[in-house]
Amino acid sequence: MQADDAPNKNGSNDTVVGSPEQEGVAGFLAHLVELRNRLLKSVLVVLVLFIVLFPLRNDLFTLLADPLSKHMPPGTTMIAVQVASPFFIPLKLTALTALFISIPFLLYQLWAFIAPGLYKHERKLVAPLVFSSTILFYLGAAFAYFAVFPIVFGFLAAAGPSDVNFAPDIGEYLSFVTSLFFAFGFVFEVPVAIVLLVIIGVVTPAKLAEFRRYAILIAFIIAAILTPPDVMSQFMMAIPIILLYEFGLFVSRFFYKAKMARAAALAAQEAEEDAARDAADKDDEVTQRHEAYEQQAASAPLDFDKALDEAEADQRRLEAPSDAPGDPSSSPDAPPPEPPRSELPNSEPTNSEPPEPDAPPKKPGDAG
Template sequence: MGVDSQESFISHLVELRNRLIYSLLAVLVVFLCLVWWAKDLYALMAAPLLAVLPQGGQMIATDVVGVFLVPIKVVAWLSLLIAMPFILFQAWSFIAPGLYAHEKRLALPLLVASCLLFVCGMAFAYFIFFPGMFKVMASFTPEGVAWMTDIDKYLSFVMGMFLAFGATFEVPVAVVLLVALGIVTTAKLAEARRFVIVGAFVVAAVVTPPDVASQFMLAVPMCLLYEVGILVARMLERSRS
Protein backbone atom coordinates (compact mmCIF):
# COMPACT_ATOMS: atom_id res chain seq x y z
CA MET A 1 0.00 0.00 0.00
CA GLY A 2 1.46 3.36 -1.05
CA VAL A 3 1.80 6.40 1.18
CA ASP A 4 -1.05 8.21 -0.59
CA SER A 5 -3.34 5.19 -0.29
CA GLN A 6 -2.50 4.80 3.39
CA GLU A 7 -3.17 8.47 4.09
CA SER A 8 -6.46 8.27 2.21
CA PHE A 9 -7.48 5.20 4.21
CA ILE A 10 -6.63 6.90 7.50
CA SER A 11 -8.53 10.05 6.49
CA HIS A 12 -11.60 7.92 5.72
CA LEU A 13 -11.36 6.26 9.14
CA VAL A 14 -11.09 9.66 10.82
CA GLU A 15 -14.11 10.93 8.92
CA LEU A 16 -16.08 7.79 9.82
CA ARG A 17 -15.18 8.27 13.48
CA ASN A 18 -16.33 11.89 13.35
CA ARG A 19 -19.60 10.94 11.69
CA LEU A 20 -20.25 8.31 14.37
CA ILE A 21 -19.48 10.80 17.13
CA TYR A 22 -21.85 13.37 15.62
CA SER A 23 -24.58 10.72 15.41
CA LEU A 24 -24.12 9.62 19.02
CA LEU A 25 -24.15 13.23 20.17
CA ALA A 26 -27.41 13.84 18.30
CA VAL A 27 -29.03 10.85 20.03
CA LEU A 28 -27.68 12.04 23.39
CA VAL A 29 -29.04 15.56 22.91
CA VAL A 30 -32.51 14.26 22.03
CA PHE A 31 -32.37 11.84 24.96
CA LEU A 32 -31.53 14.60 27.42
CA CYS A 33 -34.39 16.70 26.07
CA LEU A 34 -36.93 13.90 26.45
CA VAL A 35 -35.82 12.09 29.59
CA TRP A 36 -37.84 14.38 31.86
CA TRP A 37 -41.03 13.11 30.20
CA ALA A 38 -40.06 9.44 30.40
CA LYS A 39 -43.15 8.44 32.41
CA ASP A 40 -45.49 10.30 30.08
CA LEU A 41 -43.88 8.75 27.00
CA TYR A 42 -44.30 5.26 28.42
CA ALA A 43 -47.92 6.02 29.27
CA LEU A 44 -48.43 7.13 25.68
CA MET A 45 -46.93 3.90 24.39
CA ALA A 46 -49.07 1.85 26.78
CA ALA A 47 -52.27 3.70 25.87
CA PRO A 48 -53.55 1.09 23.33
CA LEU A 49 -53.44 -1.62 26.02
CA LEU A 50 -54.70 0.51 28.87
CA ALA A 51 -57.71 1.53 26.76
CA VAL A 52 -59.03 -2.04 26.61
CA LEU A 53 -58.19 -3.23 30.12
CA PRO A 54 -61.25 -3.81 32.32
CA GLN A 55 -62.13 -1.26 34.95
CA GLY A 56 -59.49 -1.34 37.64
CA GLY A 57 -57.01 -3.14 35.39
CA GLN A 58 -53.45 -1.97 35.36
CA MET A 59 -49.92 -2.88 34.33
CA ILE A 60 -47.41 -4.24 36.83
CA ALA A 61 -43.65 -4.18 37.37
CA THR A 62 -42.11 -7.42 38.63
CA ASP A 63 -38.56 -6.06 38.62
CA VAL A 64 -37.36 -3.75 41.38
CA VAL A 65 -35.71 -1.30 38.97
CA GLY A 66 -38.18 -1.89 36.14
CA VAL A 67 -40.21 1.20 36.94
CA PHE A 68 -37.08 3.25 36.24
CA LEU A 69 -35.36 1.32 33.44
CA VAL A 70 -38.37 0.69 31.22
CA PRO A 71 -39.33 4.37 30.71
CA ILE A 72 -35.64 5.13 30.13
CA LYS A 73 -35.57 2.44 27.43
CA VAL A 74 -38.59 4.05 25.78
CA VAL A 75 -36.84 7.42 25.73
CA ALA A 76 -33.68 5.83 24.31
CA TRP A 77 -35.58 4.16 21.45
CA LEU A 78 -37.53 7.33 20.73
CA SER A 79 -34.34 9.40 20.77
CA LEU A 80 -32.78 7.07 18.23
CA LEU A 81 -35.86 7.33 16.03
CA ILE A 82 -36.00 11.12 16.18
CA ALA A 83 -32.27 11.45 15.51
CA MET A 84 -32.41 8.95 12.63
CA PRO A 85 -32.70 11.62 9.85
CA PHE A 86 -29.51 13.26 11.14
CA ILE A 87 -27.78 9.87 11.43
CA LEU A 88 -28.76 8.98 7.87
CA PHE A 89 -27.53 12.38 6.70
CA GLN A 90 -24.16 11.61 8.27
CA ALA A 91 -24.10 8.22 6.56
CA TRP A 92 -25.07 9.80 3.25
CA SER A 93 -22.38 12.47 3.59
CA PHE A 94 -19.81 9.72 4.15
CA ILE A 95 -20.72 7.46 1.22
CA ALA A 96 -22.01 10.02 -1.31
CA PRO A 97 -18.55 11.14 -2.56
CA GLY A 98 -17.82 7.57 -3.68
CA LEU A 99 -21.02 7.17 -5.71
CA TYR A 100 -21.62 7.89 -9.37
CA ALA A 101 -24.22 10.45 -10.38
CA HIS A 102 -26.81 7.84 -11.40
CA GLU A 103 -26.25 5.98 -8.13
CA LYS A 104 -26.87 9.17 -6.16
CA ARG A 105 -30.10 9.78 -8.05
CA LEU A 106 -31.30 6.33 -7.01
CA ALA A 107 -29.83 6.05 -3.51
CA LEU A 108 -31.12 9.31 -2.06
CA PRO A 109 -34.83 8.77 -2.91
CA LEU A 110 -34.63 5.18 -1.65
CA LEU A 111 -33.02 6.35 1.58
CA VAL A 112 -35.71 8.95 2.20
CA ALA A 113 -38.48 6.54 1.21
CA SER A 114 -37.15 3.84 3.53
CA CYS A 115 -37.26 6.24 6.51
CA LEU A 116 -40.78 7.41 5.74
CA LEU A 117 -42.05 3.88 5.17
CA PHE A 118 -40.53 2.63 8.41
CA VAL A 119 -42.27 5.40 10.35
CA CYS A 120 -45.53 4.62 8.51
CA GLY A 121 -45.16 0.98 9.53
CA MET A 122 -44.75 1.95 13.18
CA ALA A 123 -47.75 4.30 12.96
CA PHE A 124 -49.84 1.52 11.41
CA ALA A 125 -48.88 -0.78 14.28
CA TYR A 126 -49.70 1.81 16.95
CA PHE A 127 -52.96 3.19 15.61
CA ILE A 128 -54.46 0.14 13.87
CA PHE A 129 -52.75 -3.10 14.85
CA PHE A 130 -52.42 -2.62 18.61
CA PRO A 131 -56.02 -1.43 19.28
CA GLY A 132 -57.49 -4.22 17.17
CA MET A 133 -55.24 -6.94 18.56
CA PHE A 134 -55.71 -5.91 22.19
CA LYS A 135 -59.49 -5.84 21.74
CA VAL A 136 -59.36 -9.40 20.43
CA MET A 137 -57.22 -10.49 23.39
CA ALA A 138 -59.56 -8.76 25.85
CA SER A 139 -62.57 -10.53 24.35
CA PHE A 140 -60.92 -13.93 24.92
CA THR A 141 -59.96 -13.27 28.54
CA PRO A 142 -61.78 -15.83 30.73
CA GLU A 143 -64.05 -14.70 33.52
CA GLY A 144 -62.27 -14.26 36.82
CA VAL A 145 -58.84 -13.77 35.20
CA ALA A 146 -57.06 -10.47 35.83
CA TRP A 147 -55.27 -9.48 32.62
CA MET A 148 -52.19 -7.57 33.80
CA THR A 149 -48.87 -7.57 32.00
CA ASP A 150 -45.40 -6.64 33.15
CA ILE A 151 -44.23 -3.28 31.77
CA ASP A 152 -40.89 -4.70 30.60
CA LYS A 153 -42.56 -7.56 28.73
CA TYR A 154 -45.00 -5.11 27.19
CA LEU A 155 -42.13 -2.95 25.99
CA SER A 156 -40.38 -5.95 24.43
CA PHE A 157 -43.59 -6.96 22.65
CA VAL A 158 -44.29 -3.45 21.38
CA MET A 159 -40.75 -2.91 20.13
CA GLY A 160 -40.82 -6.27 18.37
CA MET A 161 -44.05 -5.34 16.60
CA PHE A 162 -42.71 -1.91 15.68
CA LEU A 163 -39.67 -3.52 14.08
CA ALA A 164 -41.81 -6.14 12.33
CA PHE A 165 -44.22 -3.61 10.82
CA GLY A 166 -41.43 -1.16 10.04
CA ALA A 167 -39.56 -3.87 8.15
CA THR A 168 -42.78 -4.94 6.41
CA PHE A 169 -43.32 -1.46 5.05
CA GLU A 170 -39.82 -1.57 3.53
CA VAL A 171 -40.99 -4.14 0.95
CA PRO A 172 -41.44 -1.56 -1.87
CA VAL A 173 -37.89 -0.28 -1.33
CA ALA A 174 -36.51 -3.82 -1.49
CA VAL A 175 -38.46 -4.55 -4.69
CA VAL A 176 -37.31 -1.36 -6.41
CA LEU A 177 -33.71 -1.95 -5.34
CA LEU A 178 -33.70 -5.49 -6.73
CA VAL A 179 -35.01 -4.25 -10.08
CA ALA A 180 -32.66 -1.26 -10.14
CA LEU A 181 -29.65 -3.50 -9.58
CA GLY A 182 -30.75 -5.81 -12.38
CA ILE A 183 -31.09 -8.81 -10.07
CA VAL A 184 -34.68 -9.48 -11.14
CA THR A 185 -37.28 -8.03 -13.49
CA THR A 186 -40.80 -6.91 -12.73
CA ALA A 187 -42.11 -9.75 -14.90
CA LYS A 188 -40.40 -12.29 -12.63
CA LEU A 189 -41.68 -10.49 -9.55
CA ALA A 190 -45.22 -10.65 -10.89
CA GLU A 191 -44.85 -14.37 -11.56
CA ALA A 192 -43.66 -14.90 -7.98
CA ARG A 193 -46.74 -13.16 -6.56
CA ARG A 194 -48.38 -16.36 -5.30
CA PHE A 195 -45.24 -17.38 -3.42
CA VAL A 196 -44.94 -13.93 -1.89
CA ILE A 197 -48.52 -14.12 -0.62
CA VAL A 198 -47.88 -17.49 0.99
CA GLY A 199 -44.61 -16.24 2.46
CA ALA A 200 -46.31 -13.13 3.84
CA PHE A 201 -48.84 -15.22 5.76
CA VAL A 202 -46.10 -17.53 7.01
CA VAL A 203 -44.09 -14.57 8.30
CA ALA A 204 -47.22 -13.07 9.88
CA ALA A 205 -48.01 -16.37 11.60
CA VAL A 206 -44.50 -16.47 13.10
CA VAL A 207 -44.19 -12.81 14.10
CA THR A 208 -47.65 -11.82 15.32
CA PRO A 209 -49.78 -13.28 18.15
CA PRO A 210 -51.64 -16.48 17.25
CA ASP A 211 -54.93 -14.91 16.19
CA VAL A 212 -56.17 -14.62 12.63
CA ALA A 213 -56.94 -10.91 12.81
CA SER A 214 -53.37 -10.01 13.81
CA GLN A 215 -51.91 -12.19 11.07
CA PHE A 216 -54.10 -10.58 8.44
CA MET A 217 -53.15 -7.08 9.64
CA LEU A 218 -49.49 -7.87 8.91
CA ALA A 219 -49.80 -10.11 5.85
CA VAL A 220 -52.27 -8.00 3.85
CA PRO A 221 -50.22 -4.76 4.00
CA MET A 222 -47.13 -6.77 3.04
CA CYS A 223 -48.86 -8.10 -0.08
CA LEU A 224 -50.24 -4.68 -1.02
CA LEU A 225 -46.85 -3.04 -0.57
CA TYR A 226 -45.30 -5.72 -2.74
CA GLU A 227 -47.68 -4.67 -5.53
CA VAL A 228 -46.79 -1.02 -4.95
CA GLY A 229 -43.13 -1.93 -5.27
CA ILE A 230 -43.79 -3.67 -8.60
CA LEU A 231 -45.64 -0.61 -9.93
CA VAL A 232 -42.81 1.74 -8.97
CA ALA A 233 -40.22 -0.67 -10.40
CA ARG A 234 -42.14 -0.78 -13.69
CA MET A 235 -42.02 3.00 -13.87
CA LEU A 236 -38.26 2.78 -13.33
CA GLU A 237 -37.89 0.23 -16.12
CA ARG A 238 -39.91 2.38 -18.51
CA SER A 239 -37.85 5.47 -17.73
CA ARG A 240 -34.67 3.52 -18.48
CA SER A 241 -35.98 2.06 -21.73
Protein backbone atom coordinates in the same frame (compact mmCIF):
# COMPACT_ATOMS: atom_id res chain seq x y z
CA MET B 1 14.94 -0.16 19.01
CA GLN B 2 15.24 0.81 15.33
CA ALA B 3 12.94 3.54 14.13
CA ASP B 4 10.42 2.79 11.40
CA ASP B 5 11.79 5.52 9.14
CA ALA B 6 15.45 4.49 9.53
CA PRO B 7 17.34 4.26 6.23
CA ASN B 8 18.20 0.87 4.80
CA LYS B 9 21.62 -0.40 3.75
CA ASN B 10 21.57 1.70 0.60
CA GLY B 11 21.06 4.83 2.69
CA SER B 12 17.46 5.43 1.59
CA ASN B 13 14.08 4.67 3.11
CA ASP B 14 12.11 1.67 1.86
CA THR B 15 8.92 3.72 1.43
CA VAL B 16 9.13 6.51 -1.10
CA VAL B 17 7.40 9.73 -0.19
CA GLY B 18 4.30 10.12 -2.31
CA SER B 19 4.25 6.43 -3.28
CA PRO B 20 0.92 4.66 -3.92
CA GLU B 21 1.32 2.75 -0.64
CA GLN B 22 1.54 5.95 1.39
CA GLU B 23 -1.36 7.51 -0.51
CA GLY B 24 -3.49 4.42 0.14
CA VAL B 25 -2.69 4.44 3.85
CA ALA B 26 -3.38 8.17 4.07
CA GLY B 27 -6.72 7.76 2.29
CA PHE B 28 -7.72 4.89 4.58
CA LEU B 29 -6.84 6.90 7.68
CA ALA B 30 -8.80 9.87 6.34
CA HIS B 31 -11.87 7.65 5.90
CA LEU B 32 -11.48 6.32 9.43
CA VAL B 33 -11.27 9.85 10.81
CA GLU B 34 -14.38 10.87 8.88
CA LEU B 35 -16.24 7.77 10.08
CA ARG B 36 -15.28 8.51 13.67
CA ASN B 37 -16.47 12.11 13.36
CA ARG B 38 -19.82 11.09 11.93
CA LEU B 39 -20.32 8.42 14.58
CA LEU B 40 -19.58 10.99 17.27
CA LYS B 41 -22.11 13.37 15.73
CA SER B 42 -24.73 10.62 15.63
CA VAL B 43 -24.13 9.62 19.25
CA LEU B 44 -24.21 13.26 20.29
CA VAL B 45 -27.57 13.85 18.61
CA VAL B 46 -29.09 10.75 20.22
CA LEU B 47 -27.70 11.81 23.60
CA VAL B 48 -29.12 15.32 23.27
CA LEU B 49 -32.54 13.95 22.37
CA PHE B 50 -32.35 11.56 25.30
CA ILE B 51 -31.58 14.41 27.69
CA VAL B 52 -34.45 16.46 26.28
CA LEU B 53 -36.92 13.58 26.53
CA PHE B 54 -35.79 12.31 29.93
CA PRO B 55 -38.17 14.53 31.94
CA LEU B 56 -41.02 13.18 29.78
CA ARG B 57 -40.17 9.51 30.28
CA ASN B 58 -43.33 8.69 32.26
CA ASP B 59 -45.54 10.57 29.81
CA LEU B 60 -43.96 8.64 26.95
CA PHE B 61 -44.78 5.35 28.62
CA THR B 62 -48.35 6.46 29.27
CA LEU B 63 -48.71 7.34 25.58
CA LEU B 64 -47.23 4.00 24.55
CA ALA B 65 -49.52 2.05 26.90
CA ASP B 66 -52.67 3.86 25.77
CA PRO B 67 -53.73 1.24 23.14
CA LEU B 68 -53.56 -1.45 25.84
CA SER B 69 -55.04 0.60 28.68
CA LYS B 70 -58.24 1.16 26.72
CA HIS B 71 -58.93 -2.59 26.62
CA MET B 72 -58.00 -3.45 30.22
CA PRO B 73 -60.74 -4.12 32.78
CA PRO B 74 -61.85 -1.09 34.78
CA GLY B 75 -59.66 -0.37 37.75
CA THR B 76 -56.84 -2.57 36.38
CA THR B 77 -53.37 -1.26 35.70
CA MET B 78 -50.13 -2.71 34.40
CA ILE B 79 -47.72 -4.21 36.90
CA ALA B 80 -43.95 -4.18 37.42
CA VAL B 81 -42.59 -7.61 38.23
CA GLN B 82 -39.03 -6.54 38.89
CA VAL B 83 -38.06 -4.02 41.54
CA ALA B 84 -36.20 -1.61 39.24
CA SER B 85 -38.66 -1.86 36.35
CA PRO B 86 -40.59 1.35 37.22
CA PHE B 87 -37.36 3.31 36.71
CA PHE B 88 -35.50 1.43 33.99
CA ILE B 89 -38.43 0.70 31.67
CA PRO B 90 -39.30 4.41 31.12
CA LEU B 91 -35.58 5.10 30.82
CA LYS B 92 -35.25 2.43 28.14
CA LEU B 93 -38.31 3.79 26.36
CA THR B 94 -36.76 7.27 26.36
CA ALA B 95 -33.57 5.95 24.75
CA LEU B 96 -35.54 4.06 22.10
CA THR B 97 -37.63 7.15 21.38
CA ALA B 98 -34.50 9.28 20.96
CA LEU B 99 -33.07 6.69 18.58
CA PHE B 100 -36.35 6.48 16.69
CA ILE B 101 -36.56 10.24 16.24
CA SER B 102 -32.92 10.56 15.15
CA ILE B 103 -33.21 8.00 12.33
CA PRO B 104 -33.29 10.68 9.58
CA PHE B 105 -30.14 12.30 10.96
CA LEU B 106 -28.41 8.93 11.25
CA LEU B 107 -29.29 8.07 7.68
CA TYR B 108 -28.02 11.46 6.55
CA GLN B 109 -24.68 10.84 8.24
CA LEU B 110 -24.47 7.45 6.56
CA TRP B 111 -25.32 9.04 3.22
CA ALA B 112 -22.75 11.80 3.67
CA PHE B 113 -20.08 9.19 4.37
CA ILE B 114 -20.71 6.97 1.35
CA ALA B 115 -21.83 9.63 -1.17
CA PRO B 116 -18.31 10.80 -2.18
CA GLY B 117 -17.47 7.27 -3.29
CA LEU B 118 -20.50 6.97 -5.56
CA TYR B 119 -21.00 8.01 -9.16
CA LYS B 120 -23.42 10.75 -10.08
CA HIS B 121 -26.12 8.36 -11.31
CA GLU B 122 -25.69 6.26 -8.15
CA ARG B 123 -26.17 9.33 -5.96
CA LYS B 124 -29.34 10.15 -7.88
CA LEU B 125 -30.58 6.63 -7.17
CA VAL B 126 -29.58 6.26 -3.52
CA ALA B 127 -30.91 9.59 -2.26
CA PRO B 128 -34.58 8.91 -3.18
CA LEU B 129 -34.30 5.37 -1.84
CA VAL B 130 -32.99 6.56 1.53
CA PHE B 131 -35.69 9.22 1.78
CA SER B 132 -38.49 6.84 0.81
CA SER B 133 -37.17 4.16 3.17
CA THR B 134 -37.31 6.58 6.09
CA ILE B 135 -40.84 7.69 5.28
CA LEU B 136 -42.06 4.11 4.85
CA PHE B 137 -40.47 3.04 8.13
CA TYR B 138 -42.31 5.79 10.00
CA LEU B 139 -45.53 4.87 8.18
CA GLY B 140 -45.12 1.26 9.25
CA ALA B 141 -44.62 2.23 12.89
CA ALA B 142 -47.62 4.57 12.75
CA PHE B 143 -49.73 1.82 11.16
CA ALA B 144 -48.76 -0.52 13.97
CA TYR B 145 -49.65 1.99 16.69
CA PHE B 146 -52.93 3.33 15.29
CA ALA B 147 -54.29 0.31 13.40
CA VAL B 148 -52.72 -2.88 14.69
CA PHE B 149 -52.36 -2.28 18.43
CA PRO B 150 -56.05 -1.50 19.16
CA ILE B 151 -57.22 -4.60 17.30
CA VAL B 152 -54.56 -6.92 18.69
CA PHE B 153 -54.91 -5.78 22.32
CA GLY B 154 -58.70 -5.81 22.11
CA PHE B 155 -58.60 -9.37 20.83
CA LEU B 156 -56.10 -10.50 23.47
CA ALA B 157 -58.06 -8.88 26.33
CA ALA B 158 -61.36 -10.42 25.22
CA ALA B 159 -59.97 -13.86 24.41
CA GLY B 160 -58.78 -14.60 27.96
CA PRO B 161 -60.84 -16.40 30.62
CA SER B 162 -63.16 -14.21 32.64
CA ASP B 163 -61.62 -15.23 35.95
CA VAL B 164 -58.10 -14.16 34.85
CA ASN B 165 -56.97 -10.66 35.74
CA PHE B 166 -55.47 -9.14 32.58
CA ALA B 167 -52.55 -7.05 33.94
CA PRO B 168 -49.43 -7.28 31.73
CA ASP B 169 -45.94 -6.49 32.97
CA ILE B 170 -44.51 -3.17 31.79
CA GLY B 171 -41.22 -4.77 30.73
CA GLU B 172 -42.94 -7.44 28.64
CA TYR B 173 -45.24 -4.86 27.13
CA LEU B 174 -42.36 -2.62 26.07
CA SER B 175 -40.53 -5.53 24.43
CA PHE B 176 -43.72 -6.61 22.66
CA VAL B 177 -44.64 -3.24 21.19
CA THR B 178 -41.02 -2.44 20.29
CA SER B 179 -40.75 -5.64 18.27
CA LEU B 180 -44.01 -4.83 16.50
CA PHE B 181 -42.86 -1.29 15.75
CA PHE B 182 -39.69 -2.48 14.06
CA ALA B 183 -41.45 -5.43 12.39
CA PHE B 184 -44.03 -3.22 10.69
CA GLY B 185 -41.42 -0.59 9.95
CA PHE B 186 -39.28 -3.08 8.05
CA VAL B 187 -42.29 -4.71 6.40
CA PHE B 188 -43.22 -1.36 4.89
CA GLU B 189 -39.84 -1.37 3.12
CA VAL B 190 -41.10 -3.99 0.66
CA PRO B 191 -41.70 -1.48 -2.18
CA VAL B 192 -38.19 -0.09 -1.80
CA ALA B 193 -36.71 -3.59 -1.87
CA ILE B 194 -38.68 -4.50 -5.00
CA VAL B 195 -37.69 -1.33 -6.85
CA LEU B 196 -34.06 -1.79 -5.87
CA LEU B 197 -34.02 -5.40 -7.12
CA VAL B 198 -35.49 -4.29 -10.44
CA ILE B 199 -33.04 -1.43 -10.84
CA ILE B 200 -29.95 -3.55 -10.23
CA GLY B 201 -31.25 -6.20 -12.63
CA VAL B 202 -31.90 -9.10 -10.26
CA VAL B 203 -35.54 -9.50 -11.31
CA THR B 204 -37.98 -7.97 -13.77
CA PRO B 205 -41.57 -6.83 -13.19
CA ALA B 206 -42.77 -9.77 -15.28
CA LYS B 207 -40.97 -12.23 -13.01
CA LEU B 208 -42.37 -10.49 -9.94
CA ALA B 209 -45.88 -10.78 -11.36
CA GLU B 210 -45.35 -14.51 -11.89
CA PHE B 211 -44.04 -14.78 -8.32
CA ARG B 212 -47.20 -13.21 -6.87
CA ARG B 213 -48.74 -16.43 -5.52
CA TYR B 214 -45.55 -17.31 -3.68
CA ALA B 215 -45.31 -13.76 -2.34
CA ILE B 216 -48.74 -14.13 -0.76
CA LEU B 217 -47.66 -17.34 0.94
CA ILE B 218 -44.41 -15.76 2.17
CA ALA B 219 -46.37 -12.77 3.52
CA PHE B 220 -48.48 -15.02 5.76
CA ILE B 221 -45.40 -16.93 6.90
CA ILE B 222 -43.64 -13.68 7.88
CA ALA B 223 -46.78 -12.48 9.66
CA ALA B 224 -47.00 -15.74 11.61
CA ILE B 225 -43.40 -15.33 12.76
CA LEU B 226 -43.43 -11.64 13.68
CA THR B 227 -46.90 -11.24 15.18
CA PRO B 228 -48.60 -12.78 18.23
CA PRO B 229 -50.13 -16.22 17.73
CA ASP B 230 -53.58 -15.02 16.75
CA VAL B 231 -55.22 -14.92 13.35
CA MET B 232 -56.22 -11.28 13.57
CA SER B 233 -52.70 -9.93 14.06
CA GLN B 234 -51.38 -12.19 11.31
CA PHE B 235 -53.91 -10.81 8.86
CA MET B 236 -53.10 -7.28 10.04
CA MET B 237 -49.52 -7.81 8.88
CA ALA B 238 -49.96 -10.13 5.90
CA ILE B 239 -52.49 -7.94 4.11
CA PRO B 240 -50.24 -4.82 4.21
CA ILE B 241 -47.32 -6.92 2.94
CA ILE B 242 -49.39 -8.10 -0.05
CA LEU B 243 -50.62 -4.59 -0.81
CA LEU B 244 -47.11 -3.19 -0.52
CA TYR B 245 -45.87 -5.93 -2.83
CA GLU B 246 -48.40 -4.90 -5.45
CA PHE B 247 -47.52 -1.25 -4.96
CA GLY B 248 -43.82 -1.99 -5.37
CA LEU B 249 -44.57 -4.03 -8.49
CA PHE B 250 -46.55 -1.12 -9.93
CA VAL B 251 -43.80 1.41 -9.25
CA SER B 252 -41.04 -0.92 -10.46
CA ARG B 253 -42.57 -0.98 -13.96
CA PHE B 254 -41.83 2.72 -14.39
CA PHE B 255 -38.26 2.28 -13.22
CA TYR B 256 -37.84 -0.73 -15.50
CA LYS B 257 -39.08 1.22 -18.54
CA ALA B 258 -36.75 4.09 -17.70
CA LYS B 259 -33.88 1.63 -17.30
CA MET B 260 -34.58 0.03 -20.68
CA ALA B 261 -34.81 3.45 -22.31
CA ARG B 262 -31.46 4.46 -20.83
CA ALA B 263 -29.92 1.19 -21.97
CA ALA B 264 -31.24 1.68 -25.51
CA ALA B 265 -29.99 5.26 -25.61
CA LEU B 266 -26.60 4.16 -24.33
CA ALA B 267 -26.40 1.39 -26.94
CA ALA B 268 -27.30 3.86 -29.70
CA GLN B 269 -24.70 6.31 -28.44
CA GLU B 270 -22.05 3.60 -28.35
CA ALA B 271 -22.98 2.55 -31.90
CA GLU B 272 -22.66 6.14 -33.10
CA GLU B 273 -19.31 6.49 -31.37
CA ASP B 274 -18.08 3.25 -32.95
CA ALA B 275 -19.24 4.40 -36.39
CA ALA B 276 -17.58 7.78 -35.92
CA ARG B 277 -14.40 6.08 -34.73
CA ASP B 278 -14.36 3.78 -37.77
CA ALA B 279 -14.94 6.72 -40.11
CA ALA B 280 -12.14 8.65 -38.42
CA ASP B 281 -9.82 5.66 -38.81
CA LYS B 282 -10.67 5.42 -42.50
CA ASP B 283 -10.10 9.14 -42.95
CA ASP B 284 -6.74 8.84 -41.22
CA GLU B 285 -5.78 5.95 -43.48
CA VAL B 286 -6.77 7.88 -46.61
CA THR B 287 -4.90 10.93 -45.36
CA GLN B 288 -1.79 8.88 -44.72
CA ARG B 289 -1.97 7.42 -48.21
CA HIS B 290 -2.34 10.88 -49.75
CA GLU B 291 0.60 12.13 -47.76
CA ALA B 292 2.68 9.16 -48.91
CA TYR B 293 1.73 9.84 -52.54
CA GLU B 294 2.54 13.51 -52.18
CA GLN B 295 5.92 12.72 -50.64
CA GLN B 296 6.66 10.27 -53.44
CA ALA B 297 5.60 12.80 -56.07
CA ALA B 298 7.65 15.52 -54.43
CA SER B 299 10.76 13.34 -54.30
CA ALA B 300 10.46 12.11 -57.94
CA PRO B 301 11.68 15.38 -59.67
CA LEU B 302 14.69 15.45 -57.39
CA ASP B 303 15.70 11.94 -58.47
CA PHE B 304 15.21 12.82 -62.17
CA ASP B 305 17.37 15.93 -61.90
CA LYS B 306 20.07 13.94 -60.17
CA ALA B 307 20.03 11.29 -62.90
CA LEU B 308 20.14 14.00 -65.59
CA ASP B 309 23.14 15.66 -63.96
CA GLU B 310 24.96 12.35 -63.75
CA ALA B 311 24.23 11.63 -67.43
CA GLU B 312 25.51 15.05 -68.50
CA ALA B 313 28.68 14.52 -66.48
CA ASP B 314 29.28 11.17 -68.15
CA GLN B 315 28.72 12.72 -71.56
CA ARG B 316 31.24 15.47 -70.91
CA ARG B 317 33.77 12.94 -69.65
CA LEU B 318 33.40 10.86 -72.81
CA GLU B 319 33.68 13.88 -75.13
CA ALA B 320 36.82 15.23 -73.43
CA PRO B 321 40.21 14.73 -75.45
CA SER B 322 42.45 11.88 -74.34
CA ASP B 323 45.52 14.11 -73.85
CA ALA B 324 43.69 16.48 -71.68
CA PRO B 325 45.54 17.27 -68.54
CA GLY B 326 44.49 15.14 -65.73
CA ASP B 327 43.34 12.34 -68.05
CA PRO B 328 44.79 9.02 -66.90
CA SER B 329 45.12 7.81 -70.52
CA SER B 330 47.75 10.52 -71.33
CA SER B 331 50.27 9.13 -68.88
CA PRO B 332 53.25 7.39 -70.54
CA ASP B 333 53.04 4.52 -68.12
CA ALA B 334 49.38 3.92 -68.78
CA PRO B 335 48.52 0.88 -70.88
CA PRO B 336 47.23 1.52 -74.37
CA PRO B 337 43.53 1.87 -74.57
CA GLU B 338 41.58 -1.09 -75.71
CA PRO B 339 40.28 -0.52 -79.23
CA PRO B 340 36.60 -0.64 -79.78
CA ARG B 341 35.13 -3.97 -80.64
CA SER B 342 34.02 -2.60 -84.01
CA GLU B 343 37.67 -1.97 -85.09
CA LEU B 344 38.99 -5.38 -84.03
CA PRO B 345 39.68 -7.83 -86.93
CA ASN B 346 37.55 -10.82 -87.27
CA SER B 347 39.12 -13.07 -84.71
CA GLU B 348 37.12 -16.07 -85.62
CA PRO B 349 39.72 -18.59 -87.11
CA THR B 350 38.94 -20.65 -90.18
CA ASN B 351 40.41 -23.68 -88.48
CA SER B 352 41.70 -24.68 -85.17
CA GLU B 353 45.42 -24.16 -86.09
CA PRO B 354 46.97 -20.73 -85.55
CA PRO B 355 48.10 -18.84 -88.71
CA GLU B 356 51.77 -19.04 -89.76
CA PRO B 357 53.79 -15.88 -89.19
CA ASP B 358 54.89 -13.87 -92.24
CA ALA B 359 58.52 -14.32 -93.46
CA PRO B 360 60.85 -11.51 -92.44
CA PRO B 361 61.82 -9.10 -95.24
CA LYS B 362 65.10 -9.76 -97.06
CA LYS B 363 68.00 -7.39 -96.59
CA PRO B 364 70.05 -6.07 -99.53
CA GLY B 365 73.07 -8.22 -100.33
CA ASP B 366 71.50 -11.41 -99.15
CA ALA B 367 71.80 -14.21 -101.64
CA GLY B 368 68.67 -15.19 -103.36
